[in-house]
């Protein structure tokens with residue numbers, strides 16, 4: 001088989017504003033380059049085949065979990081005026097699935113990039129946003145569109161559903177430790193439960209969402225001014241608010257507690273919650289290593305260090 005196209009996408013982490021972003025409040029997310037998804041396109045003389053963790057074989061026979069991806073491949077091929085024939089798509093990933101790190105949007109973005117690369121068609125940002133939105137809508141995993149926006153854009157973004165995104169000129173001298181509980185996050189369920197909770201207890205949940213909004217606005221300023229202590233406090237407060245709307249779980253609580261006891265300046269769950277990942281703020285690399293070791297000893301399946309200086313504007 002001849003390799004004739006390739007596309008890559010990173011993951012993302014939500015720093016602030018998960019859940020409240022679904023209701024039109026702002027959120028801040030960062031591209032997560034420590035884990036990536038690559039899609040390679042090969043020329044074949046057969047029907048379309050795919051090799052991914054969910055399915056190896058004919059695309060037509062792919063299971064329901066790949067329904068969005070299947071539709072995405074077909075609509076991209078239609079746009080590129082190519083037949084549904086003669087390609088093999090191979091997906092390689094170091095981004096764990098369903099952990100709040102944006103793997104579903106990342107796989108869509110990598111596939112779109114690889115198909116455009118294979119057929120030598122230029123891909124602009126708005127076209128990419130359109131295709132990825134189609135796949136995400138089918139999955140119904142990210143009602144806010146935050147994942148797709150951050151990954152497609154590849155910058156620290158301040159995002160609001162109807163207002164769009166802006167780049168945050170980040171000036172932080174800090175390291176974020178990302179830890180995977182090893183348990184799949186339940187974003188869809190968590191989003192649905194928060195909706196019910198809000199409907200049943202509007203006077204309790206409304207101020208919580210307002211506070212998440214205020215914290216996100218404050219964090220934007222902290223990020224632009226290297227205010228690491230305030231950032232840490234805001235992250236921890238956001239975690240407590242998220243816990244109060246019941247999207248945390250025992251594993252996330254344990255890892256947040258361990259991170260704080262190991263000297264983190266702040267810690268919170270990231271993404272939809274009920275499993276998935278948490279993040280902790282460290283003032284430097286040495287402290288981040290100590291926190292990551294403690295998190296691993298406490299049962300984290302994997303940890304990554306994310307130096308915020310790496311984000312180039």
Ligand code: PMV
Nearest residue numbers: 018019100142143144271272
């Ligand atoms: O679990 P993730 O990384 O897909 O993040 C979900 C974030 C939510 O705010 C809970 C949902 C959304 O659509 O933004």
